[in-house]
Amino acid sequence: MLNLKSLNPQQRKAIEYDEGPALIIAGAGSGKTRVLTYKVAYLVEQGYEPDSILALTFTRKAALEMKERTKKLIGSKADQIWMGTFHSVFSRFLRSEAAHINYEPNFSIYDTEDSHSLVSNVLESLKLSPDNYNPGSIRHRISYLKNHMISPEKFKKNYISTFPEQKVFEVYVEYQKRLRENNSMDFDDLLLKPIELFSNNPKILTKYRKKFSYILVDEFQDTNKAQYELLKLMSSKDGKITAVGDDAQSIYSWRGADITNILNFEKDFSKCKVFRLEQNYRSTKSILAVADCVIKNNKDQIQKTLWTDNPQGEAVTLIKCSDEKDEAYQISRVIKNEITTNKRQLKDFAILYRTNSQSRALEDVFRREKIAYAIIGGLEFYKRKEIKDLVAYLKVINNNIDEESLLRIMNFPQRGIGVTTIQRMIVFARKHEITLFETMSRVFEVIDIKERIQKNVKNFKVLLDKYMILKDELSVGEMTRALVDELGIISLFKDEKSVEGRQKIENVQELLSSIMQFSNQNPKAALGDYLQEVSLMTDTDSNNAERNFVSLQTVHSAKGLEYPVVFLSGCEEDIFPLSNKFSTDATVQEERRLFYVALTRAMEKAYLSHARSRYRFGEVAYQNRSRFIDEISPDLCCELNGGLGKKANRKSKKEIYYEYFENMDYVDFNQENIDLKVGVRVMHDKFGLGKVIHVVGAGEAQRVTVSFEGNNVKQLMIKYAKLKVLS
DNA sequence: AGGCTTGGCTTTTTT
DNA sequence: AGCCAAGCCT
Ligand SMILES: Nc1ncnc2c1ncn2[C@@H]1O[C@H](COP(=O)(O)OP(=O)(O)OP(=O)(O)O)[C@@H](O)[C@H]1O
Numbered sequence: 001m002l003n004l005k006s007l008n009p010q011q012r013k014a015i016e017y018d019e020g021p022a023l024i025i026a027g028a029g030s031g032k033t034r035v036l037t038y039k040v041a042y043l044v045e046q047g048y049e050p051d052s053i054l055a056l057t058f059t060r061k062a063a064l065e066m067k068e069r070t071k072k073l074i075g076s077k078a079d080q081i082w083m084g085t086f087h088s089v090f091s092r093f094l095r096s097e098a099a100h101i102n103y104e105p106n107f108s109i110y111d112t113e114d115s116h117s118l119v120s121n122v123l124e125s126l127k128l129s130p131d132n133y134n135p136g137s138i139r140h141r142i143s144y145l146k147n148h149m150i151s152p153e154k155f156k157k158n159y160i161s162t163f164p165e166q167k168v169f170e171v172y173v174e175y176q177k178r179l180r181e182n183n184s185m186d187f188d189d190l191l192l193k194p195i196e197l198f199s200n201n202p203k204i205l206t207k208y209r210k211k212f213s214y215i216l217v218d219e220f221q222d223t224n225k226a227q228y229e230l231l232k233l234m235s236s237k238d239g240k241i242t243a244v245g246d247d248a249q250s251i252y253s254w255r256g257a258d259i260t261n262i263l264n265f266e267k268d269f270s271k272c273k274v275f276r277l278e279q280n281y282r283s284t285k286s287i288l289a290v291a292d293c294v295i296k297n298n299k300d301q302i303q304k305t306l307w308t309d310n311p312q313g314e315a316v317t318l319i320k321c322s323d324e325k326d327e328a329y330q331i332s333r334v335i336k337n338e339i340t341t342n343k344r345q346l347k348d349f350a351i352l353y354r355t356n357s358q359s360r361a362l363e364d365v366f367r368r369e370k371i372a373y374a375i376i377g378g379l380e381f382y383k384r385k386e387i388k389d390l391v392a393y394l395k396v397i398n399n400n401i402d403e404e405s406l407l408r409i410m411n412f413p414q415r416g417i418g419v420t421t422i423q424r425m426i427v428f429a430r431k432h433e434i435t436l437f438e439t440m441s442r443v444f445e446v447i448d449i450k451e452r453i454q455k456n457v458k459n460f461k462v463l464l465d466k467y468m469i470l471k472d473e474l475s476v477g478e479m480t481r482a483l484v485d486e487l488g489i490i491s492l493f494k495d496e497k498s499v500e501g502r503q504k505i506e507n508v509q510e511l512l513s514s515i516m517q518f519s520n521q522n523p524k525a526a527l528g529d530y531l532q533e534v535s536l537m538t539d540t541d542s543n544n545a546e547r548n549f550v551s552l553q554t555v556h557s558a559k560g561l562e563y564p565v566v567f568l569s570g571c572e573e574d575i576f577p578l579s580n581k582f583s584t585d586a587t588v589q590e591e592r593r594l595f596y597v598a599l600t601r602a603m604e605k606a607y608l609s610h611a612r613s614r615y616r617f618g619e620v621a622y623q624n625r626s627r628f629i630d631e632i633s634p635d636l637c638c639e640l641n642g643g644l645g646k647k648a649n650r651k652s653k654k655e656i657y658y659e660y661f662e663n664m665d666y667v668d669f670n671q672e673n674i675d676l677k678v679g680v681r682v683m684h685d686k687f688g689l690g691k692v693i694h695v696v697g698a699g700e701a702q703r704v705t706v707s708f709e710g711n712n713v714k715q716l717m718i719k720y721a722k723l724k725v726l727s
Numbered sequence: 728a729g730g731c732t733t734g735g736c737t738t739t740t741t742t
Numbered sequence: 743a744g745c746c747a748a749g750c751c752t
Binding site: 058059060085086087088111112187188190191251252254255354355356357358377380411414416417418419420421453536554555556557575578580594616617 | 741
């Protein structure tokens with residue numbers, strides 16, 4: 001029997017309400033996600049079939065976490081509940097129903113970079129110069145239109161006034177056409193195509209409506225028009241649907257998120273009942289008061305009460321710094337202090353920043369100070385060139401009309417097929433109305449390509465053909481390993497004889513082992529199943545709960561998370577709020593909401609740091625402190641003891657560094673892998689028994705050199721290699 | 728065909 | 743400072 005005792009009466013009411021649509025609007029840390037999780041469990045207990053419940057979250061990680069927690073409440077029944085992001089859930093439906101929207105079920109999913117290069121190709125074939133038509137901004141424009149459910153036809157009818165707009169329209173049309181020809185969809189299509197599917201096929205809509213008897217949505221404030229439309233389609237007016245959100249935490253409008261969805265919900269679901277949660281369980285009174293000071297400067301937010309029973313706690317602390325290095329040093333010093341005086345662990349800390357580029361100074365200093373850290377998000381693993389290239393092979397093998405992926409690998413690794421050859425083949429393909437892939441088998445008819453090069457193309461085609469057969473005979477893992485061997489990718493990178501080259505090898509090996517792992521966990525999985533997973537995967541997804549390090553991440557990726565101690569770095573005008581030439585009052589308000597999100601991640605203590613100057617765009621910029629700090633009532637915060645910032649100002653970097661060094665009692669702050677030292681014996685899944693002969697770096701970047709049995713010496717990244725330490 | 732240099736532009740944030 | 747795309751040279 002589900003125990004609802006750990007929930008307050010407001011929360012319980014929201015959970016037990018099952019007479020119609022419910023909208024839960026509540027501030028940060030009031031238990032929205034917790035309520036949603038319990039509600040899922042409650043519904044199952046009330047007799048709903050687990051596989052008739054659909055829970056939609058903002059990130060994959062949030063979905064995995066919700067699944068874990070539901071499992072704790074109701075056990076293995078939780079496995080059958082549909083939990084995922086809009087993108088992943090609806091793309092699965094699309095694969096089953098592909099025929100109804102004139103697609104093949106093995107369609108590829110294009111990420112932003114793929115879309116970008118498709119736009120470039122479209123511009124080229126429409127003979128539009130990239131000087132006048134910037135591929136990036138056009139891609140963004142098209143995505144914006146799609147996000148707002150403005151089809152090319154609608155765009156043409158209602159929005160075109162100028163000549164360049166007319167061209168955008170033409171690119172838009174051609175872009176969509178190419179996507180279809182490539183049997184590919186971009187992220188936006190994953191939401192738009194289901195709408196098309198449901199609108200044109202009432203029977204299928206009925207099927208899905210019947211299939212799902214209850215829908216729950218987390219982070220509702222960050223859904224876009226298309227997502228909301230899908231919700232309306234999937235549930236009836238008096239439908240069984242619960243949405244939770246906080247308008248003050250809407251931080252994705254740049255991606256099409258539309259706050260008016262919250263307001264419309266009450267209208268569109270007329271019998272909707274609104275619930276409010278007012279007790280915050282996460283933060284101290286000090287932190288909440290500061291957050292409230294800031295957010296109340298946004299006039300348009302929905303009025304909400306938020307109080308807490310938690311202790312007053314320490315005042316929020318400002319850290320004044322001379323520059324970004326100083327900022328990093330001061331933060332690392334506070335972390336060390338907190339660890340020794342307050343018995344904290346590294347994993348209790350998060351350092352948040354507005355832009356990814358701010359992580360660099362922090363990383364440098366943390367590495368030097370031996371503070372184990374991990375970058376969450378950042379340059380994502382799956383966006384690295386060597387990874388994308390390899391995945392492009394898999395995409396082509398799975399869906400050979402995917403021209404973007406084919407173009408990507410045509411000459412990687414180099415096989416003497418240059419741009420001119422490719423252009424000639426494309427001309428041939430268009431003329432004969434066949435795909436580029438088909439052109440490759442008829443390359444001997446493309447007479448303006450030299451014979452030697454025709455042979456290269458032919459060989460490449462033979463290779464691809466072979467793997468298209470192998471894909472049905474080998475597991476995804478085995479096939480990819482064979483492919484990597486045959487392409488000679490590892491030795492290619494080895495020959496680069498550089499740190500980057502070695503990094504690439506590690507990345508490729510990491511990809512291989514993750515594919516292997518996938519194959520082992522899903523023995524029956526086909527290549528397409530793996531690609532479906534990998535195309536919607538992001539770095540933030542990996543679950544690091546058990547590991548002990550400081551987390552470095554953007555405020556955006558910290559949404560929904562909580563940490564005992566939070567540092568918010570770079571609280572300066574132009575950075576937070578971030579500004580550019582397009583800044584408006586609306587964008588500043590969103591920055592303020594982002595600031596609110598950042599603050600409310602903190603449970604016990606928040607530090608706000610700002611620097612007088614920092615490197616930006618390759619030169620020193622003098623910074624003013626953020627207006628958001630000035631919005632905080634002065635009696636709610638204090639400055640870091642002893643005016644460290646001023647002191648640091650007068651000393652050189654070197655002096656500061658040595659001063660820290662001398663004053664520091666010897667404590668190894670690298671709490672993670674503390675026992676991974678030279679000489680220690682370790683066990684590796686693949687390589688077997690070995691001995692550590694070298695350790696470099698800290699945190700995420702930490703690497704060890706291990707001598708395995710049989711004179712087999714390997715460099716491994718701790719982050720990826722699962723080493724067992726043998727005592 | 729492919730490698731190297733230059734010049735423009737950039738940093739938002741991510742499914 | 744660092745990345746990418748375009749252009750130039752071999
Ligand atoms: N009734 C309760 N009793 C004890 N702890 C609670 C209760 N409700 C929520 N919490 C705790 O409060 C914290 C915040 O909960 P949760 O993450 O669900 O809030 P949220 O409203 O989704 O937050 P946010 O919108 O900021 O992401 C969690 O640690 C959760 O376990």
